[in-house]
Amino acid sequence: MKAREVYEFWLNDPYFDQETKKELLAIKDDEGEIEERFYRDLEFGTGGLRGIIGAGTNRMNIYTVRKATQGLANYIIKEGAQKKGVAIAFDSRHMSPEFAQETALCMAANGIKAYIFPSLRPTPMLSFALRELGCTAGVVVTASHNPPEYNGYKVYWEDGAQITAPKDKEIIGEVNAIADYSQVKTMAKEDAEKAGLYEVIGPEMDDKYIAALKTQVLRPEMVKKEAPGLKIVYTPLHGTGNLPVRRILSELGFENVYVVKEQELPDGNFPTVSYPNPEDKNAFALALKLAKEVDADVVLATDPDADRLGIYAKDAATGDYMSFTGNMSGTLILEYILSTKKELGMLPENGAVVTTIVSGKMAHRIAEAYHVDLIETLTGFKYIGEQIKFFEQNHSHTYLFGYEESYGCLVGTHARDKDAVVAVMALCETAAWCRSQGITLCDQMRKLFETYGYFKEGLSTVTLKGQDGAKQIAAMMEKIRGEVPESIGPLKVTQFRDYREDVLLNCLTGEKTATGLPTSNVLYFELEGGAWCCIRPSGTEPKIKFYMGVRGESPEDADAKLAELTEAVEGLAR
Numbered sequence: 001m002k003a004r005e006v007y008e009f010w011l012n013d014p015y016f017d018q019e020t021k022k023e024l025l026a027i028k029d030d031e032g033e034i035e036e037r038f039y040r041d042l043e044f045g046t047g048g049l050r051g052i053i054g055a056g057t058n059r060m061n062i063y064t065v066r067k068a069t070q071g072l073a074n075y076i077i078k079e080g081a082q083k084k085g086v087a088i089a090f091d092s093r094h095m096s097p098e099f100a101q102e103t104a105l106c107m108a109a110n111g112i113k114a115y116i117f118p119s120l121r122p123t124p125m126l127s128f129a130l131r132e133l134g135c136t137a138g139v140v141v142t143a144s145h146n147p148p149e150y151n152g153y154k155v156y157w158e159d160g161a162q163i164t165a166p167k168d169k170e171i172i173g174e175v176n177a178i179a180d181y182s183q184v185k186t187m188a189k190e191d192a193e194k195a196g197l198y199e200v201i202g203p204e205m206d207d208k209y210i211a212a213l214k215t216q217v218l219r220p221e222m223v224k225k226e227a228p229g230l231k232i233v234y235t236p237l238h239g240t241g242n243l244p245v246r247r248i249l250s251e252l253g254f255e256n257v258y259v260v261k262e263q264e265l266p267d268g269n270f271p272t273v274s275y276p277n278p279e280d281k282n283a284f285a286l287a288l289k290l291a292k293e294v295d296a297d298v299v300l301a302t303d304p305d306a307d308r309l310g311i312y313a314k315d316a317a318t319g320d321y322m323s324f325t326g327n328m329s330g331t332l333i334l335e336y337i338l339s340t341k342k343e344l345g346m347l348p349e350n351g352a353v354v355t356t357i358v359s360g361k362m363a364h365r366i367a368e369a370y371h372v373d374l375i376e377t378l379t380g381f382k383y384i385g386e387q388i389k390f391f392e393q394n395h396s397h398t399y400l401f402g403y404e405e406s407y408g409c410l411v412g413t414h415a416r417d418k419d420a421v422v423a424v425m426a427l428c429e430t431a432a433w434c435r436s437q438g439i440t441l442c443d444q445m446r447k448l449f450e451t452y453g454y455f456k457e458g459l460s461t462v463t464l465k466g467q468d469g470a471k472q473i474a475a476m477m478e479k480i481r482g483e484v485p486e487s488i489g490p491l492k493v494t495q496f497r498d499y500r501e502d503v504l505l506n507c508l509t510g511e512k513t514a515t516g517l518p519t520s521n522v523l524y525f526e527l528e529g530g531a532w533c534c535i536r537p538s539g540t541e542p543k544i545k546f547y548m549g550v551r552g553e554s555p556e557d558a559d560a561k562l563a564e565l566t567e568a569v570e571g572l573a574r
Contacts, residue, residue, distance in 0.1 A: 003038035004031070006057060010038075015181055016055075016063065023055040039467055044068055044175040045539060046168040047382065050143055050152035053095055060151045063181055065099045065141075066106050068153055070184040071175030072137065073110040075167075078174075081136035084158070085113035087201070089126035090141035091240050091305040092266035093151050096120070099141045101189070103153075108192035109185035117201050120266055122240045122306030124410075124419035127160040127385075128209050129201060131416075134158075142305040145277035146541060148270050160416035161385030165518050206244070212414035213248055213422050217429060218340045226432035227253035233296040234424075235260035235287045237276045238267040239304030244421045254428055258294050260286050270304070278303055278310025279407055281323060288312060288321055298431050298441065302420040307381075308407040309420040311427060313441035322442045327360030327457050329427060330403035332441065333411070334363060335448060336430040337401050338370040347372070352397035354384045357517075357524060358534045358547040359405040365452040373397060378499065378520050379536065381408050385416030405457060405547070449555070456558040457549040458566050462573060465542045473537050473544045476573050480523055480535060488525060488533060489568030495526035531561065533569045546570060 001009070010016050011024050027033045037056030042049055042064050049068055051060045076082050086107050090100035097120075104114035115133055117125075123140050130138035138156035146152070155163050155171065163171060178184065192198035217223060232249065234257055236242040242264055249257050262272050263286060270276040273283045278301040291299045291312070299312035299321060311324040324332070334353060341347040351372040355363050356379050367374035375397075377383035384402040391397045403409035408418030411426045434444050449455070464472045484496050486507070496505045497515050499522040504513045522536040533548040546569045552558025 003035045006038040007034045010055070010057075020055045020061070020063075036466055041176075044071070044172050046164075046172070047162050047380070047539065048139075048152065048154045050146070050150065050541075052149050053151050060095070060099070060153075062098065062102045065102050065153060066184045066186060067178050067181060068175055069103045069106040069139070070110070071178055072139070072155060072171055073107055073112055073185075074177075075171045075174045076112060076136055077110065079136070081158075082110070082112045084134055084136035085115055087126060087130035087133055087135045087138040088114055088116040088140070089121045089123070089129070089138070090117070091123070092120050092238060092268055093141075093143055093304065094148070094268040095151055096141045096268070099151065099153065100139075102186070103139050103141070104198060105186045105189060105192055106184065108195070108197035109187040111197070113197045113199065114192070115199050115201050120240045122244060122419070122421055123154070124307055124415040124417050124421065125205070125209055125244070127156060127415035127417045128212065129205050130156060130158070131160045132205065132208060133201075140305070144305050145275070145279070145303040145308060147275060148268060156417075159385070159389045161389065162380075162382035162417065164382055164386050209414070210244070210248055210251065212412065213425055214251065216412040216422060216426065217252065218337070218344070218346075219429065219433065222436055223429055223432050224253050226435045227428075228255045230254060230298065230428065230432055230435060231256045231258070231294060231296040232428065233258045233260065233287050233291040233294065233299045235263045235284075235301045236306070237273060237278070237283060237301055237304060238263055238265065238270050239276065239302065239306060240266070241302035241306035241420060242266075244306070245300075245302060245424050248421060248425050249428065252425065252428075258290055258296065260290055262286055276304050278308055279326070284310065284312060291321060297435075298428065300424055300427070302424070303407075306420045307418045309409075309423040309427065310407055311441075313431070315442040316440050317442070322445075324441075324445070325360075325457065326403070326405045326407035327362065327455070328445055329407070329423075330355075330405075330409050331360065331362050331366060331448060332430055332445060333409060333423070333426045334401050334403065335366055335444075336433060337411070337426070338366065338372065340433075341400070342370060348398040348400075350397050351400045352387075352391065353400055354387045354402040356380070356383070356404045357522075359403065360455050360457045360549055361530065361532070361551065362448065362452050362455040363403075366448075369452075372400060378517050378522065379404070380539070381410070381418045383518075384410065388413050388416055405459075454552040454555055454558040455549065456552065456562045457547070458562050459548075460546040460566060460570055461538075461543045463541070463543050469542050473542075476544055477521060477523070477535070477537065480572050485572070488527060488572070489564050491527040491529060491531050491565065491568075493525050494528055497522075497524040499524070527565075531565055533565065535569075535572070544573065546573070
C-alpha cells in the first residue's frame with residue numbers, strides 16, 4: 001500500500017487508540033509528513049529499532065514496539081527457549097517506561113516470563129541482569145545519545161551481548177513476517193502477574209552489579225589512599241548514570257564528587273544540552289563551569305543510558321582542562337591495566353585486547369609492547385561482546401579489555417556491552433594511580449604519545465534525513481565502492497577492504513582475499529605512512545560517517561596530517 005492508504009488504515013481501524021488517531025488527524029493535509037511517517041515500516045535492524053517517537057509505521061510507538069516484540073517472541077518460541085524468560089530495562093527518554101511495559105506484556109501474552117526493572121537503569125545493567133537471571137534474551141528501551149525526539153529498542157541474547165549473525169537476520173525475518181498488527185499479542189499486567197509471567201527485578205540485582213564491578217579494581221589499597229584527595233565533577237546528562245556512578249565512587253572512597261545539579265535528575269527533554277552525547281564538547285559546558293569553581297582534577301560525563309563516558313582532566317602545566325577522545329581515554333585505561341597486571345604478575349600468556357576497525361591504532365603498539373594479542377572487529381560493541389563469548393567457547397584467549405573510539409569500553413566480563421559505570425571506576429583508578437606518581441592524566445597521556453607515537457584520529461559526518469537522505473547515502477557508498485581511488489590526498493592506498501562484498505584488495509599486488517569479518521556496508525582504506533580511513537552509514541542515525549587516522553612525529557605533525565587527510569576523505573563524497 002501507498003503511504004496515504006496506510007495512513008487511512010491507521011486512522012480508521014479500531015485497533016489503534018484515540019490519541020494516535022488525534023495525532024494523525026493533525027497532519028491530514030501534510031502529504032510530506034504522511035509520506036515520511038508511513039512510506040515504510042520502521043526498520044528492525046541488526047540491533048533492533050531506533051526512530052523518532054510518534055504515530056506511524058516509520059515511528060517509535062507502542063504498536064511498532066509490540067510488533068518487534070511479537071517477532072522476537074516468535075523467534076524465542078521457535079528456538080524452544082521460552083521457559084528462560086526475557087529481561088527488560090529502560091532509560092530516561094520519553095515513552096521508555098511505556099515501551100518497556102508493552103514489551104513485558106507482549107512477552108507474557110506469548111507465555112514468556114518478563115523480568116523488568118522497576119525504574120530506569122543503565123544499558124550495561126541489562127546485559128548483566130539477563131545473564132544473572134539465566135534469561136534467553138533481553139531488551140533495553142533506549143536511543144542512547146540520540147536527540148530527545150528519538151527512542152529505541154535494543155535486543156540482547158543469552159550471552160549478554162547484542163544479537164549478532166545469524167540470529168540478528170533470523171529475528172529480523174520473524175519481525176518482518178508480521179504483516180497484520182492484529183497478530184500481535186498482549187495482556188493485562190494483573191493477569192500476567194497472576195500467571196507468574198511478570199516479575200519486577202529487585203534491588204539485589206543492583207548490589208550484585210556493583211559487587212561485580214569492584215572485583216575489577218587492581219590496586220584497592222592505592223585507591224583507598226589516593227581517592228579522598230581526588231576532586232571529580234560528574235554529570236549524568238539527565239540520564240541513568242547518576243545513582244550507580246555515585247555509588248561505585250562512594251564505595252571506593254572517592255569523597256570529593258561534585259554532581260552538576262542542573263543535569264542530575266532524569267529528563268527526556270535533555271533541557272540543558274542540544275545533544276546528550278559526551279562526544280560533543282558542548283555537553284560539558286556546565287560540568288566545566290563547575291570544575292573551575294571547585295578546582296576539579298577530573299570531569300566526567302555519561303550519556304543517557306550510561307554506556308559511554310566522556311572525559312576532561314586538568315592540565316597542571318597550563319591550568320586548563322584537556323579534552324580526551326574515546327581513543328585517548330581507552331588507551332589510558334588499557335596502558336594502566338596492562339602495566340599493572342604485568343607488575344603484579346597477573347598478565348596471562350594468552351591475553352587479548354579487543355577493539356574495532358575504526359578505533360585508534362595506538363592500541364596496537366601498546367598490545368605489542370606487553371606481548372598480548374589485539375583483535376579488531378567491525379564497528380559496534382556487540383562484536384567485542386561476541387569475541388568474549390568466542391574466548392569462553394574455544395579457550396583461545398583471556399579477555400583483558402575492549403574499547404571503541406566512540407567513548408565506549410568494558411573492563412571485566414560482567415557485561416557484554418560497553419559500560420560507562422565500570423569505565424568511570426577504571427578511569428578514576430587510573431587517575432588515582434597518576435596522583436600517587438605525582439602526575440596527572442594529562443601528563444600520562446603525553447607520556448603515551450611520546451612512547452608509542454603521536455596518533456590522532458578524526459570523524460566527519462554528513463546528515464541526510466528522510467527517504468531522500470537514505471537514497472543519497474546509498475548512492476555515495478556505491479560511487480566510492482565502484483571507483484576505488486589509487487590515492488586519497490597525497491597518500492597512496494595500499495589496501496582496500498569492502499566488508500559488504502567480503503573483499504580485501506592488496507592494491508600493491510592486486511591480490512584479493514576475504515576480509516575475515518562479518519558482512520557489513522563498510523569501506524576501509526589502509527594508506528601509506530600508517531594512515532587509514534573508513535566510510536560507513538550510521539546504524540542508528542541518518543548519517544554517513546567518515547573516520548580517519550594518522551601517526552605523526554610530533555603533535556603539530558599529526559594535526560597537519562590529519563587536517564590534510566580529512567579534507568581528502570570528505571572530498572570522496574562529493
